[in-house]
Amino acid sequence: MNTHQTGPPASRNVASNTTVPNTSSTLGPCSLPARTATGGNCTLVCPTCFCSSVEEVSDLAGHEVERRRRWDSCFHLDFSYVSGGAVRSQIASRYRQWLTHKLATWIDQFGTSGCVGCGRCITWCPVGIDLTEEVAAIADSPP
Secondary structure (H helix, E strand, O other): OOOOOOOOOEEEEEEOOOOEEOOOOOOOOOOOOOOOOOOOOHHHHOOOOEEEEEEEEEEEOOEEEEEEEEEEOOOHHHHHEEEEEEEOOOOOHHHHHHHHHHHHHHHHHOOOOOOOOOOOHHHHHOOOOOHHHHHHHHHHHHO
């Protein structure tokens, strides 16, 4: 889906397959910032999550340096860190990024949803977030 837009970026409404404007101040019907855990359990148990970080590690003498790719979670604050700070410093923005990537952007990238319906994210969420309930709330909300 390549459409030219101006203004804030937009995301797909996963219920109706339409594009809806994004706002940085709200997650729509999801009131998650107060109860969202940022440990990333959901991303670490998800069979389709593949975020990683790259780090350089040197030996104690400083003679050899090795570059390592490490499995990471987009829920961690440091994941979006660039020179000057984190791009997604708020929990809500990290949750929104994960949700829209998993349920909308995946369709654009791979032609299928990033959710396989295994329920691991629900089982391992320490604060009881149920992805199916969140999607239903978004689907029921007015555009």
